[in-house]
Amino acid sequence: MHIGVSCCCFRLVLESQTSPEWKSQASPEVKGQSRRNGKVKPRPPPEEKGVSADQLRPPLAPPLPPDHAQAELETREASPANFLVKIDSFSLLDKYGIQKLETIEFKAGDYMWRLVIYPNGNDDKDHVSVYLAITDTSALPKNWEVNATFSICLFNHSSGNYRFSLGREQRFHALKQEWGFKKFISKKDLTNPSNGFIVDDKCVFGAEVFVNKNTECLSLKSVDNYQYKQEFKITNFSKLKEKWNSEEFTFGDHQWLIDVYPNGNGQGTGSCLSIFLRRVDSNNRTSSERVMPRYTLRIKDQSNNLKHHQNTGSGIWFSASTGNSWGWHSFIKLSSLNDPEKGFIVNDCCVIEVELADVLAVTSTCTMCRDSRTVPVAADTGIELAKRLKGCSFKESGGQIQVEATMYLAQLQADEIEMETREASPAHFLVKIDKFSLLQKHGIQKLETIEFKSGEYKWRLVIYPNGNGTGKDAKDYVSVYLAIANTAVLPSNWEVNATFSFCLFNHVSDKYCYSLGRARRFHALNQVWGFEKFISKKDLTDPLNGYMFEDKCVFGAEVFVNENKAVTECMLLKSVDKDLPYKREFKISNFSTLKGQWVSEKFTFGGHEWMIQVYPNGSGEGAGQCLSIYLHHVVSDNCSSSERVRPCYTIRIKHQSNDHKHHQWTLSDYWFSASKRDGYGWASFIKLSSLNDPKNGFIVKDCCIIEIELALQAISSS
Structure with missing residues (x-):
């Protein structure tokens, strides 16, 4: 999502209004009128402020008491994505009794917004109140609703960093056009020189607004949990040249075959036999459909059935994007294969056997996900390169084995996770896992989703059903991370600042439980951020909590890229002589x-x-x-x-x-x-x-x- 931005300079000049002649002496019975385009509307009584002439619809009501009257703040280096307002001579706001300061409009997510600042608080004179208001609502359709995640910030002149409120999602609609904080910061903390928020009577407020839009989601389910076994005899084995293919066979509603390279392939060429399991029905399937079987390939010992040579693969997605052929380049050394005492080749015949069990299938549709109990959730998700044997991911690609090194995961401590409840589904990504217990049953330690797009970058969720920590209780938690993907196309020394949230769907309340939005910097040395202890397995699987329903659970993510191209409004407050x-x-x-x-x-x-x-x-x-x-x-x-x-x-x-x-x-x-x-x-x-x-x-x-x-x-x- 691109953030629409522009740049603005705001100079605010405040003059003295102490002359007695400035006081209104209108008769109490006289009522003023405001006018625009020949249309008039009653003005409030003299003691109230005027109504803007461009408001021919009812003006905004005073902000309703927000759910979060007290702001919770975190520190970031990056400036806000959408808006900055610099106020010079901040003390003059208090001196001249300016109770409410509305900024210019700025654009975010195809909507117009403004900050509303109460220097002396909104019902609390000891705090500064700050709100986000949606504007230009007359152009919106009837019964409009906008779900947006926003943060409000203050610049710290001493550290050069920004203090942000944690990102919260709120629903803006005709009856609730403002959300914010009655107690964003105390005036005492704001004006304390040692805190660095005001220097030379200047302070800087800012805002980020990310409009949430539903996207597709994924469904993961168990297709087959029975065992399939089939044997293939390769006669005249010594006469084979480059490659042998088995006949096709069906398992888990999919077509498969075995590829054998008698003299090796890739790194095994000339020294080993190579063997792969290949899914062959992918041309008739959608590009986002993926299958994860547990499979064993073996060369049978024809003289002693107890000495077969075999390897087992599991936790690997067969798909168009990750490859539909998986196996081993160096399955068995040719010297061992051709040793008569091993019994692998008898009468120039080699017997290959495949055994499959417990297929997990992922299917995708374009259905929007709202209620995972009734909607067949589907979407951008679901690819994982799982561990084999010694913990390496392996893949056939151009005859070469590609081994993935373990990536450093930046941890957010468990006590940092603060959750909130929302009705709206996440803006970018949902993954529904049917038969969640199968992940543990089949030893799937890591689940990586396919890439989804946000802010012109590609991302994926990484879920560890049995935890990813090193502590004694690590296995008692589910770990969740956000990883930036496809970094090879990014420029040298790339850096991406993004605010992200993870969520879990609650089937009982029909709402989502979100981690509060956190802004983190992704770069070459730190491509993954998340929570080692996102939720305990006990809490996740407790039926009373509602996160697991009929062995189904739904994870989600929102990722808002901070482009750092904010609208900048500079307010210069200047006190001048009262006679001017x-x-x-x-x-x-x-x-x-x-x-x-x-x-x-x-x-x-x-x-x-x-x-x-x-x-x-x-x-x-x-x-x-x-x-x-x-x-x-x-x-x-x-x-x-x-x-x-x-x-x-x-x-x-x-x-x-x-x-x-x-x-x-x-x-x-x-x-x-x-x-x-x-x-x-x-x-x-x-x-x-x-x-x-x-x-x-x-x-x-x-x-x-x-x-x-x-x-x-x-x-x-x-």
Whole structure:
């Protein structure tokens, strides 16, 4: 999965608002209106903040109490995958009473998101609260739902690392559009210089968001658990040249044959007889279908049945991707084979016998996996190169034996595993194992899945049913690891940072139990990460726990690659002199003769152009009853489409005989941008009856005086 990213710089300038004139003196009975495209909606009472003009649907409700009010943090070197916001002069947020800070939108998984930060906490003034909110939901279909795994982080200036909340998956929907932490970090810990989160009054927050999408899954089951035996006589053995093939035979619903190289093959050429078991029906099967038989190939002693020469193979998948021919290049030395005393060749006849038992078969379909009790789960999974004899994996490929060395497994300690429950299935991979007990019965120590794709890389799960540890109790646990695959195609000195989770399906609750998302660095010397003690075999097999149902269990994985191409938003908070707020007055003569609307001349403030729009007889819901008034940000051709401006502004109608009786409204929570070309203000700024009352002094000699006062809170530029 590619992470869609862009880069943005956010400069936040906060000006003093201590002047008494900034306080709203609107009459209690006057209700403001917000407007966009001629549509109006009631504003909240004066003591509440304004509603964004671009929200013609109901605004987000305050975040519901999250399941995880207290964040659990871990340290990483890699920066977050999707978003960073740098806040300069963080202390000014508290000084000027900015209770809520919403970042710009960023994209992850084809959805738009933003961080919502409460510097003084959301219902807890001793902590900083941080939430992730999904945005632009009006474009989503009815009854939309988005399952996403997210982490929120803080940069540590001292160590150069990031402190991340452990990745948690949550379901975002119309009634729950925000998830996060009421107590992300205490203000005491955040502001403590020795902790390194704030240096020179600067701090950096970040976020990773990975949208979860279901994929295919695998079904592993026992096809046959009976024993099959067949004998083949090779006459005129000494006259054989390169290769002899047996006739085909059927076992476990599959076709097989034996390949014999009398003078050897590959490394056995000229010194040994080579012999292989070959699956021959693979052309009629799907590429993801795999078969694991337990098989023995033997050359019979025709004079003494107790001295046959044989080798046994087990735990090996026969498939299109791993090879459908498995066996031994150096099965028996030619000197031993041709020794008359051994009885292997009598009257120029050699007797080959094959014995098979307990076939495990893997089949794949394109069915999405939701409930493993009723859905035939299938998918990307299931290949393993098992141990033979002294513990090496072996395979015929181009006449050569390929031996796999044991790979170092990076362990996460058992006490590090923290689990959570989710309804949603994992985003990338599921493996369903039917007849789990057969793994132990047939001595399958290691189960490697085939590759699955995530973030343009290939991965596989590695499961040890009887554990992979060295301690006394290691065999009492199931070990699970994530391995990056196909590394030969990666560049030199490759490095991949990925956040991953493992899960187990609970058949009783119909939910998944996940390890919390962990970010780890995969590289040439460490290609595998996981848990030596993922779950105890006792807990896994206890029917009351629900992980095993009719000898079936379901493992899963999510892997989110961190591309480190995050949207970066830089907020520069700057305290300026309290006498600097901009103030300008406009006189509207012949007020009674105005029709439609009146627009002020343009004026410049904060490097941007503005104008005021007045509807003397009201607009929208205020039409015929109230005067409507709006502030417009004039977007120039040179203005970046991603540039945003957030002013704190007061618009007032002046009482022309008493400076203490002006009628005014103040707003400070709206972002003006090139993408929002509408004015923002009030459809019901003042009732016409109050405006036209001579006693109020708002209109004198058919002249009305409008005054605007602005202080720039923030400027965001990309």
